[in-house]
Amino acid sequence: MSLEESFQKLCVSGSEADSTPVKSLVFKPKTAKSATPVPVVVVALQTTTTPSPLIAQVTALKDPRLARDDLFKTFFKCDSAKAFTLAFLSNAETEFKLLIDNQLESLDDTTTLQLNDSLFIKKSALLQFLNGLAFKPQSVDFTQEVAKKEEPKKKQAAPTNAALEDAKLIGITVDKAKDFPGWYQQILTKGEMLDYYDVSGCYILRPPSYAIWENIQKWFDSRIKNIGVENAYFPMFVSSRVLEREKDHVEGFAPEVAWVTRAGSSELEEPIAIRPTSETVMYPYYAKWIQSYRDLPLKLNQWNSVVRWEFKHPQPFLRTREFLWQEGHTAFLTEKEATDEVLQILDFYAGVYEELLAVPVVKGTKTEKEKFAGGEFTTTVEGYIPQTGRGIQGATSHHLGQNFSKMFNLSVENPLGADHPKIFAYQNSWGLSTRVIGVMVMIHSDNKGLVIPPRVSQRQAVVIPVGITKKTTPEQRKQIHDSAYEIEKRLKQAGIRAFGDYNDNYTPGWKFSQYELKGVPLRIELGPKDIEKNQAVVVRRNDSRKYIVSLDELESRIPEILDELHNDLYNKAKEAFDTHRVIVNEWKDFVPNLNKKNVILSPWCGVTECEEDIKESSAKRDDGEEFEQDDKAPSMGAKSLCIPFQQPELKEGQKCVKCERKAVNYCMFGRSY
């Protein structure tokens, strides 16, 4: 231990009372598997906050995380993170970055610094030691603002040729076809659907997106209430004991669970988890409440938020650390009732996508590998994003079988009598989240802005007075405004979410762009000539198609046009999905078709190893990233999306697309979100 000894010679005796505590932290950046990471050592005042995004920024390294023991061993020949002191830096043989807090540097040279319980050192001696290392330190102002994490990244990522030529600054400046992620982010923020938030991976749902969610809630809530589901609310907190009760289940969630360990200034005796989903939150109480088969079925649902602290790249609506959803949890006496309900709910989910969001989906069953951990089988609705050619899971309805009921002793006496075996309840759980909004935006919107399907849009039609010129007299102007307002009023009375923009400070053209950006389905223009002819000009957001509507038919025509718009959006999206869902029977055609932005229907053996092989074999192998990266999507392997209910006919003796086994059905594979 000569190194440590030589370091200790630099040290002085000291005490907590008259020294300044200093921390030394070691980070590992995200690094390609084939490459050697460059560790980052941070030496800073205990009181200085050293956020990882800031470290990333000043070192130009990706996603630094606190290093684990293995890195300490490899780089610094130090047994563990716990045993590490700055002395070990002398052991390093390969490059590391060393960041020194400039507040520490600005201390008086004679200040005594406390490095750990027993190590004290003068500031001058510490800096001398650090400056003498093989790799030179960098001074860092940790109080500087971190540049917003995601926004600028996207902006940088946008190839310059993705800029839209005729884009005004106020509108969308990125081309959907050329820089899809940059476009997606712009469309959401400029369309005022959502804003980025101070805590990474969390987003603000602004009124236009929350209203979509409310419309979905209304539709879905009334349907589940019709089949006897009741709403309830369970707490967001779970004790670790309860969370961990179902092993398979918790394994799927454990890495993403957020833990509360402190309240005010008191440490909690036991950390408490924030629910990532509520199976284990609810079922102990189901077991308590269900005392007899007469208490079955029990069908509860809640509208709530859950937290999954994903470490992957967050994506608005699609992958967020907190998200809104509904989760239904039902328990039945018989398997048949339960499995019937699973499919009934799946139909409702398909309805949310197809009837409300104008998004086509494929219904099917998840493979063993992709099913809900702890459940019996998972049904799903799967969507498709044409720009990326990736599949996206829409919503899932799980049959849990008796797995949880046995774990939580959710059982009742057999209705046939006490001499028959008791029956464990058959359970389902099913969930639909705000992710649906992201899917909807990705599919319909365009380079002018959002396109929001009319049945969910907060505002369905905007009335805009036009044809007002300098020559227009005040009386004429008033007449136009009054007539426009009358249209707005009549539409509202007819139950259409209409509004008017009568602000004279803006030109009609400016207003058109505004409401195109925001995705209002219909624009209703009314000018002097229209009034003469007792008509209005109605323009569809999605394709600028114009309708001349007689004012006498307003209340009947506008709903029709809204419905046509919905159907056209749906049909267009369906055509894209249908033409990019191709049947591939031979492996040689698999990856080429994947690369053509298709999802693939292939005969498959149903074996998990083969599924993993397909994923591996269809991935680009040279990406070298430790983690899956969204912007490297084409490198991704194909996952199984679902085994569609609607199956192409399987030929006699058809083999699996990948292996030598016999195919048991067609499975839909694709790169996915």
Add this chain to the structure above:
Amino acid sequence: MSLEESFQKLCVSGSEADSTPVKSLVFKPKTAKSATPVPVVVVALQTTTTPSPLIAQVTALKDPRLARDDLFKTFFKCDSAKAFTLAFLSNAETEFKLLIDNQLESLDDTTTLQLNDSLFIKKSALLQFLNGLAFKPQSVDFTQEVAKKEEPKKKQAAPTNAALEDAKLIGITVDKAKDFPGWYQQILTKGEMLDYYDVSGCYILRPPSYAIWENIQKWFDSRIKNIGVENAYFPMFVSSRVLEREKDHVEGFAPEVAWVTRAGSSELEEPIAIRPTSETVMYPYYAKWIQSYRDLPLKLNQWNSVVRWEFKHPQPFLRTREFLWQEGHTAFLTEKEATDEVLQILDFYAGVYEELLAVPVVKGTKTEKEKFAGGEFTTTVEGYIPQTGRGIQGATSHHLGQNFSKMFNLSVENPLGADHPKIFAYQNSWGLSTRVIGVMVMIHSDNKGLVIPPRVSQRQAVVIPVGITKKTTPEQRKQIHDSAYEIEKRLKQAGIRAFGDYNDNYTPGWKFSQYELKGVPLRIELGPKDIEKNQAVVVRRNDSRKYIVSLDELESRIPEILDELHNDLYNKAKEAFDTHRVIVNEWKDFVPNLNKKNVILSPWCGVTECEEDIKESSAKRDDGEEFEQDDKAPSMGAKSLCIPFQQPELKEGQKCVKCERKAVNYCMFGRSY
């Protein structure tokens, strides 16, 4: 340090690898200020969970909490919790309790135990040392179930004479008049409104209570949308930097903030708070979004849950660690618009209480001491619980003035031009929580069970076939059932939340009790004689009043009866509040009137010190409790509840009820929740 040295002699050399880690924790129970606490020392395997409720149970001490440094100094002559080792136990001169984990005891005698980084000891030596102390250790099985924290406490607390004589086990067994807290708990759990939850201070809202919340939401949501408020959703997480931005404000919440410090197995770099309310979550974004006075007003609301980790005794609905609420946050260009809205919202809140929940409230302004921290003024609706004579805050609507807008730079250019000073927005925030349900239950329900006002009740009328005897033929039985079902159907079509109970396994009497317990507002009985007479017997839940209703008038009479029921509930509660809201001009009458379960209207000077003096002077001083205790409610001092809008006339020269200053208005004081 001879003590430590002598302890160290018992120690051996060891290493982490081959020893079993042991923790020693010191707790301080809740103790009267005048008494000496008895610390509890727990020696347990590191892996053993030692929940505080269990420690309370085995020691019969109240609310043990991890002790602070001062206790270590006083009792063990040890500088700090950090410096503590078991050696210091020898220093104790007054009593302490020593609990030893029986799993530790069951280890092999030769096992090496690790006490801290450097202290290792054989198990036999440790036990020898512990057994040699002045106060004898107690062996504890920490794996035992903790008896439910609140339930048994209440049951024990219930004086035996509070038991209802004619109570069946299935119904309420505690008398509202004699053991109000015990009754409240029973009524909620047996009425299936709510269940107690695994995490203390959190409760499950079961369908009957959640449905009440949904009905309130529907009513309130449509009203705020009518005045231009839009719904949105902001994340539940707040960074400490943002949370702490408004000093006065955060001080009010800091002790109750829950902190997430870990995700999966990774420590977060910075702890993240769960919102206790969203002012500081939202306003940075308001400042970003509001770029011009044309962007004002901005009126957003969210329906969400917030977390306040209260350490006081939790109470279902009234004081819970997580609760559901709505929080509205609005920003205006002018003060007038803002203050008008504050009162408009307060009227809606009064409407929720009076028009939906049949609960009378007094509208008023909070005193400086009781207003929302960081705001300009707070308006409130205050209710009254007759059984305890305590006031209860119903909901609050705050005018924040420009305090937050200056803090967050929420400003716009003056509409008069750039040469005029910029204007900071005038802001409001307002919230109504699920607490309303608790108030409603306390006021209307009785010894037969819940009484739920009809406008919010999940189910408004139950149809029950009666008069079926052994002599009834199957045809007659079918006719009765069919007629009853027909009534149910007709009521549903008329928009009444009706249902029927046609189960032949239970007697009508049993069903009557069931639905009385659950608070269904109306029972509709239908027997053979009723069918003959083309009528039904309608019985009100609240007072068993009977109506004979002709089946021809069903659709018109039932809504009338529901409205009458609502009005009668309201009037009864109003009379109780009115008769217990007394004017007291002289201090000598203050406490006696308080003790008669009154809230008090007194002339008051408006000075905070005087308000504190009133509270102090009206409290029983000999309670000796460190914390306020709910079951000691009569000992509580009177707080100011509000300065009612509706003021008794102040006499010329009237002095403050408590001090020598001149009164400025009447203030409502009372013991409160």
